[in-house]
Amino acid sequence: MDEHWCYEIQAQEPNSNCKGPSEWPGDCQKTHQSPINIVTKEAKVNSNLKPFTFSGYDQKKKWEVKNDGHSVKMMLGNGSFITGGDLPAQYQAVQLHLHWSHDLNKGSEHSIDGKHFAMEMHIVHEKGTSRNTAEDSKDRNAVLAFMIEVGNEVNEAFQPLVEALPRISKPSSTNTTMSEVCLEDMLPKKEKLVHYFRYLGSLTTPTCDETVVWTVFEEPIKLHEKQFLEFSKQLYYDEEQKLVMKDNVRPLQELGDRQVFRS
């Protein structure tokens, strides 16, 4: 059967029969890929990059969360959506997931002036109000990317997710429900969300469709070290729990002929 895609750390496992990043299928070998290193002084100020309007992000809900073998993923249904941010339409929030390492400086997928962060959180949105799956345009998806740093304060808004991790340690674990939390509380303060970078790229997982309008916020989220360590302690890539889930980070891709903008 065709080998499934995996991250480098998994491909290096003895007799792993999965495809690492250099062998990822689909559009993964094309030239408008993600993630990238953002060189802040080369980012062009674009005054159309207005603040976002977050709708439904303030609803306290018991989100369903799963280990999908690549990350931990909160399913957002379609009660939340964003407008503004120079997006051409309203985008429905679909899922939230994270990327991380064990090292504080190599867990983010994007880097800013060469700096990687401990984790990176992605909120994946789809254009429009219905699931117009037919569309394959360059801006079918909008991902909001947040860098995560480790600090010495517990981030209470992340406790429901951290406390759910032991219940979904294996990819086959049944989905679990988190205790109540609202997305808004998991993000940096709204007034900090006016500063962000913008470029056109791809999904950072196969099939790497080049359909994503990326927004990388400057203001990082802060988690306590204990919270951060839970991700690479509680979650596994595999059923046998041989390989803890960490370094689920795609290598940096070439910017090529693209321009990065900033608000």
Ligand SMILES: Nc1nc(-c2ccc(Cl)c(S(N)(=O)=O)c2)cs1
């Ligand atoms: N764990 C998994 N993540 C995805 C996924 C789907 C859509 C997107 Cl846009 C992304 S990403 N990393 O580019 O935000 C990831 C599939 S499976």
Ligand SMILES: [Zn+2]
């Ligand atoms: Zn992601």
